[in-house]
Amino acid sequence: MDIKRVKDYIYWLYFQYLLITCSYVLEPWEQSMFHTITVTVFAMVVYTAYVFVPIHVRLAFEFFSQMFGGQPDSAV
Amino acid sequence: INHVVHNGGLYKRPFNEAFEETPMLVAVLTYVGYGVLTLFGYLRDFMRQWKIEKCQNATEREEQKDFVPLYQDFENFYNRNLYMRIRDSWNRPICSVPGAKVDMMERVSHDYNWTFTYTGKVIKDIINMGSYNYLGFAQKAGTCQEAAAKVLSQYGAGVCSTRQEMGNLDKHEELEKLVARFLGVESAMAYGMGFATNSMNIPALVGKGCLILSDELNHASLVLGARLSGATIRIFKHNNMQSLEKLLKDAIVHGQPRTRRPWKKILILVEGIYSMEGSIVRLPEVIALKKKYKSYLYLDEAHSIGALGPSGRGVVEYFGLNPEDVDIMMGTFTKSFGAAGGYIGGKKELIDYLRTYSHSAVYATSMSPPVVEQIITSMKCIMGEDGTTVGKARVQQLAENTRYFRRRLKEMGFIIYGNEDSPVVPLMLYMPAKIGAFGREMLKRNIGVVVVGFPATPIIESRARFCLSAAHTKEMLDTALKEINEVGDLLQLKYSRHRLVPLLDRPFDETTYEETED
Numbered sequence: 001m002d003i004k005r006v007k008d009y010i011y012w013l014y015f016q017y018l019l020i021t022c023s024y025v026l027e028p029w030e031q032s033m034f035h036t037i038t039v040t041v042f043a044m045v046v047y048t049a050y051v052f053v054p055i056h057v058r059l060a061f062e063f064f065s066q067m068f069g070g071q072p073d074s075a076v
Numbered sequence: 077i078n079h080v081v082h083n084g085g086l087y088k089r090p091f092n093e094a095f096e097e098t099p100m101l102v103a104v105l106t107y108v109g110y111g112v113l114t115l116f117g118y119l120r121d122f123m124r125q126w127k128i129e130k131c132q133n134a135t136e137r138e139e140q141k142d143f144v145p146l147y148q149d150f151e152n153f154y155n156r157n158l159y160m161r162i163r164d165s166w167n168r169p170i171c172s173v174p175g176a177k178v179d180m181m182e183r184v185s186h187d188y189n190w191t192f193t194y195t196g197k198v199i200k201d202i203i204n205m206g207s208y209n210y211l212g213f214a215q216k217a218g219t220c221q222e223a224a225a226k227v228l229s230q231y232g233a234g235v236c237s238t239r240q241e242m243g244n245l246d247k248h249e250e251l252e253k254l255v256a257r258f259l260g261v262e263s264a265m266a267y268g269m270g271f272a273t274n275s276m277n278i279p280a281l282v283g284k285g286c287l288i289l290s291d292e293l294n295h296a297s298l299v300l301g302a303r304l305s306g307a308t309i310r311i312f313k314h315n316n317m318q319s320l321e322k323l324l325k326d327a328i329v330h331g332q333p334r335t336r337r338p339w340k341k342i343l344i345l346v347e348g349i350y351s352m353e354g355s356i357v358r359l360p361e362v363i364a365l366k367k368k369y370k371s372y373l374y375l376d377e378a379h380s381i382g383a384l385g386p387s388g389r390g391v392v393e394y395f396g397l398n399p400e401d402v403d404i405m406m407g408t409f410t411k412s413f414g415a416a417g418g419y420i421g422g423k424k425e426l427i428d429y430l431r432t433y434s435h436s437a438v439y440a441t442s443m444s445p446p447v448v449e450q451i452i453t454s455m456k457c458i459m460g461e462d463g464t465t466v467g468k469a470r471v472q473q474l475a476e477n478t479r480y481f482r483r484r485l486k487e488m489g490f491i492i493y494g495n496e497d498s499p500v501v502p503l504m505l506y507m508p509a510k511i512g513a514f515g516r517e518m519l520k521r522n523i524g525v526v527v528v529g530f531p532a533t534p535i536i537e538s539r540a541r542f543c544l545s546a547a548h549t550k551e552m553l554d555t556a557l558k559e560i561n562e563v564g565d566l567l568q569l570k571y572s573r574h575r576l577v578p579l580l581d582r583p584f585d586e587t588t589y590e591e592t593e594d
Binding site: 012015016018019020021022023024025026027030034 | 105108109110112113116119158161162188507508509510512513566567568
């Protein structure tokens with residue numbers, strides 16, 4: 001029963017995605033094209049985030065900690 | 077935000093009108109949806125142009141390809157690429173009387189709504205939430221139908237002439253006296269078509285050198301009549317009395333644009349109930365302004381006659397005003413009386429003038445006798461002159477249905493526009509895919525609704541419009557509400573951020589609007 005509820009919920013989420021992006025009214029081949037483009041763009045965003053965001057966060061953390069934490073060191 | 081207006085003692089009852097603002101996220105997503113559809117529209121147009129795909133819509137012929145293009149504007153683009161995809165929610169053929177329940181012929185499309193074929197099956201007993209059947213007089217059995225059948229056997233169906241020539245039957249005279257008595261005016265005149273009443277009579281009343289102040293959301297018939305008349309037209313914001321007063325002041329102070337002469341006539345065009353918003357005109361304030369600035373008022377009661385007021389006499393009775401204050405009272409017989417046609421009521425000199433000078437009286441065929449008899453019988457029923465209390469019961473049932481339906485929908489969390497007492501209930505959908513989805517899902521659950529999209533409404537504010545009827549019983553409304561709730565959850569339509577606390581055991585009164593939780 002739980003599997004069915006999870007599957008229904010996932011189908012409902014997919015239906016909401018179809019409604020919001022208006023691919024509900026498109027013909028099947030247009031829907032496939034739109035899904036391909038969307039999935040490609042989303043995959044690229046996820047990959048870019050995975051590759052770049054940790055490095056940028058670490059650098060930003062080091063920059064700010066240098067600015068604030070570095071002063072007591074140099075004063076002493 | 078609901079606001080209760082008590083404006084200097086002009087209103088004898090609270091005026092509760094609300095137009096909740098579009099939530100920002102919903103507006104952004106609606107634009108995203110339209111953006112996607114526009115891109116795909118350009119793609120399909122490109123493919124049709126380069127003959128990759130068969131072109132099924134109307135185009136110019138080969139010889140005319142070098143002429144000024146006919147089908148390149150936005151209206152045609154919208155029609156080809158957006159309207160066609162969800163076209164199966166409109167023009168649905170019905171095959172029974174459009175009462176509280178209706179039968180519909182099933183149709184399928186194999187090429188994405190470019191052509192339809194009938195499967196031959198008839199879907200029976202669909203709850204009809206789309207017909208303008210406010211008092212339930214669209215019936216195939218009953219006193220109205222018997223009277224109309226008798227008159228049909230006596231007079232036939234055709235009149236074969238205009239009112240001025242040989243088409244003035246004694247039935248028409250009887251109808252006009254009855255309409256004048258119903259409205260409380262001196263005299264009235266009836267026409268065969270409601271749209272033609274507006275568009276053909278406004279040119280007879282105003283001309284060049286006159287000023288027309290028309291509401292932003294007026295019906296196409298009023299707009300057409302105003303444009304045909306040749307008068308100067310100025311638009312005031314919907315139901316906004318400050319805007320109207322500013323325009324009136326400017327008109328009186330500055331006069332006509334170039335010559336600065338005073339305007340010959342100033343005519344204010346308003347409607348009783350605006351069918352796309354469900355709002356009621358602020359009539360006491362309009363009449364006060366009219367008297368102060370000495371202008372004329374044309375009130376189009378197409379949807380409000382029979383539907384508002386304790387005895388169904390329209391928006392003038394709803395506010396408790398004097399019918400003689402409204403110079404021209406126009407209305408239609410299509411909505412509450414179950415017939416067809418329109419009327420204009422007013423002073424005797426006005427109506428006598430219109431009998432001679434109105435285009436509709438001179439050139440249009442007069443009303444068909446069975447239709448006239450249907451109006452006479454239904455009007456007598458509403459007034460109580462047929463000896464029963466059926467009419468009064470229907471008017472009260474409609475008011476109860478209206479209040480109940482609107483309150484339940486608001487409690488469920490939908491965004492509903494308009495006044496609390498109007499039987500027209502617009503439910504906001506916003507996103508274009510939900511327009512088609514809502515129509516189809518409701519039809520699957522055996523409820524027929526009317527969904528409205530772009531040219532009739534602003535582009536992001538598409539809606540589903542429910543028209544309540546006195547013929548709907550509480551069980552039908554409960555079934556409909558249950559299905560609307562389901563579809564609302566399925567399609568995520570419950571956008572409202574003001575949650576009304578459901579009433580526990582207190583009777584319904586106006587102070588409950590203070591109990592909102594955001």
